[in-house]
Amino acid sequence: MKKEKNIGSMLGEYGAFIALVLLAVVLGIISPEFRAPSNLLNLLRQASFNGLIAIGMTCVILSDGIDLSVGSVFALSAIICAEMITMGMPAIVCICGALIVGTLLGTVSGLLVTKGRLQPFIATLVTMTAYRGLAMIITDGKPISRLSDTLTSGSFLFKALGKGNIVPLFAENVKIPLPAVILILAFAIFYFILNHTTYGRKIYATGSNAKCAKLVGVDTAKIKTSVYAISGFMSALAGLMMISRVNSAQPTLGDGYELDAIAAVALGGTSMSGGRGKITGTIAGVLIIAVLSNGLNILGVTSYYQDVIKALVILVAVLSDSKR
C-alpha cells in the first residue's frame, strides 16, 4: 500500500500558508505603504495579542474543548494588574500576580469542565460572563489610566512589555517590537510542546478519543484542566501587553477577542472536534487575520466592510479545508 501525495492534499495541508502568502503579495503590490518594513513590524505587534490567545485556544480546541472566556480573562487579569499598580506594588509583582490570576481563572473553567462535567461551551460561557462582571465591579466600570506614571519601581519593565523594541546588533535602524518577539517565542515553545513532548501527545489523544486515552493511563481530567490554565495564562499575558501599550486598563478590554482567536485556529485547519490540527496552522491563521485588518485599514476600507471580507476569507479557508 502506498500513500499518495497529490496537489489537493498538499493544498489542504498548507492551504492557510498559501492563502497568507497570496494575500500578502496582492496587498504588497497594491500598496507600497503595506509592504514598508516598518508596517510589517507593526503588523506583527498587532498580531501578537490575538496570537498569544490563539495559541492557548489551539491547545484547548485540540483537547476537544473551547474557551469563550479568553476575552474576559484578558480584561480581568489586566484590571487586577492595574489595581495592584495603583496600590503601589512594584511592576514585577503586578505582572507575576496578573499572570497567576489569569492561570487560576483558566483553571476554574477547566475544573467546571472536568469536575463539574459541564460542556466546555457552557462552562466558559459562564466564566466569560462572570469574569467580565467582576472586571466591571472592581473598576466600577471606569478605566484605570496613567499606569506607568503611577508605578514606583520597574516602570521600565512594564512599559517594555507592550511598547518595547529590540534592536538587532547587525541592523541598528530596525526595531523589532517586543510583543512580536514574545509571540514568536511563545509559538516556538508551544510548537515544541505539542510536537515533541509526551504532554503534547496526551493533549492530542484526549481530544481524539478521551475514552481510549483514559484507558491507556492518560489522566484526561488533568490534561483538560491544564489546557484551560494555559489558555488563561496566555490571555493574561496578552492583556498585560495591551495595558502596557495603551497605558491604561478598561474593564471592556478584549471584548469579542474569543472570536478572533477561534477564527485563527479554524483558519489554521484545526478540527473543532479536537485531536487534529497544528500550531503552525494557527500561526498562519493569526497572520491572515492581522494582514487583512492591517491591509484593509491602509486601503481605507471601512470597518463594516472589513468584517464582511474577513468572514468571507474565513469561510473560503474553512470550506477548502473540509473538502480535502
Add this chain to the structure above:
Amino acid sequence: MNIEMRGINKSFGSNQVLKDAGFLLKDGEVHALMGENGAGKSTLMKILTGVYTKDSGTIFVDGQEVNYKNPQEAEKAGIVFIYQEINSLFDLTVEENLFMGKEITKGFGICDKKAMRAKAQEVMDRLGVHIPIDATMADLSVGQQQMVEICKALMVDAKVLIMDEPTAALTESETKVLFEVMRSLTAKGVSIVYISHRMEEIFEMCERITILRDGQYVDTKYIKDITMDDVVQMMIGREIGERYPHRDVKIGDEVIRVEGLSSGKKFHNVNFSVKAGEVLGVAGLMGAGRTEIMQAIFGNLPVDGGKIYIEGKEVTIKNPRQAIANGIGFITEDRKTEGLLLEKSIAENIEIANLGKVSGSGVLNPKKQAELVKKGIEEFRIKCFGPDHECNNLSGGNQQKVVLAKWIYTDPKILILDEPTRGVDIGAKKEIYNVINDMAAKGVAVIMVSSELPEVLGMSDRIMVVHEGEVTGIIDAAGADQAKVMTLATGGSL
C-alpha cells in the same frame, strides 16, 4: 429475486479492491459471502446497493440490467443492506429510528404516531422480539440495537436482504431468533446474502457459499459439498493448520486473585484467580456482566466491595492508571470507541500507551519512537503503508493488531482481552491466538472474554462462566464442551 453481478472492478485511488469479481443469487436462498477482511465482500455489496459506483462490470436483477445510484433506489427495488455498524440515532426512540425518513403522515408532514406504532409493533411481533417502542436507542443493549436495525430493514418490503455480520453482537438466544426469522423470510421467497466470519453459522444457515479473495471471485459451492477446512483454504489460498494453535506452557504461580468483587446490579461476589502462563476463558451471554467485571478490575468501573491481589499483595485500583501501574493490560471489547485513536496514525496509537518508553523527561525521543513502532508493525505483521497510516483505514484485523501491539509493549503481567477476535478474519484470528500463546509462554496471566464458544474452548486452560452477574462455574477446559458451558451460561448447574 435473481441477482447476477459480473466482471465488477472497483478501485479506490491506486488501490484496486475488486478485480473481475462476481456473484450470483437465487430466489429464496441464504447465500454466504465469505472472505478475509479486505477481500471485498462489503465493497461488492455496496456496489450492488448503489453506495459505491463500479468502475466497470454489469449487474442484472431478474434479467434486467440495473445501476442503482444510491441505497434509496436499491431499497425501492427491494434490496436492503443491514450494515455491521449500527446506523441508528442513539438519542431518538426505537420508533423514531424505525421510521426515520419514511414516517407515516396524516398529510402536511404531521406524523401519524398511532399508525407508526402499530406497524412497528407488527414487525417486532413478526420477528418475535420484545423491545419497548418508546425506549431510547442508547439505553438498549448492543444486541437489541442490532435487532432494531433488522426490524428497520423489514419495514420496507425487502426481496433481498444483505446482512453484514448480523450476529457479531447478538447473544445465543437472539441469534436463534434471528435464524428463525431468516428461515421464515426465505420461505416467503426472500433471498439473503449472509456475510459472516462465523463458520458454524454459515454451515447451519446457508445453502450456497461464494468466496472472494483479494477482490477476486474464487468459487461458489453448495455448503453440503464442502467442509470448513475447504472454505478456509479457499479464503486464504493456503492451509493455516489447526484453528486453535497448540500451547505447551508450564503454569506457574498465581498472579492475580479476585475476591468477592461486586458492583451494584452489574455483578456480585466474583471470585477467581489466574496463574502465570495460564489462559482463563470467560464465557457467558451478552449482558451477563463479563465486560463489567473486567472494566472493574481495570479500575474503569467503580466497585462496592471486594479485593484484588496481585502476586499475593492486595492492591487498590481506582482508575486505569493504577491498573497499568500494577501491570494490567486491557484490550477492550470495542476497539473503535475505546481501543483506538481512530483518526490517528499507527505510530501515535502504539506510542500513547508507551510514552515512558519513547521519551526522556517528558520529551519524545524520535529514535526510540521509530524503533518501537517499527518493531510493532513487523512483529504483529500489521498490513499498512507505514507508521503514519491512519488507523481508520486499516482492516478490522489490523486495527486489532495495533491495539495488541500497544498493550503488549507495556509488558503487562496480566493481560485482559475482551472479545479479541470480534470482526476479525480467520487469518488474523490465528495470529491473535498466536500472540495470546506467546504471552502465556512469557508467563503472563491471560484473561480472555469471548462470546464465541469454540474459541473459548479451544484457547483456554480453564473457563469461567458468568450468568446475570454471578459466576456460575469455573471448569477445566479439558473436560468442557459447548453444552456444559451453555448450561452454566443460562443459569443451570452441572
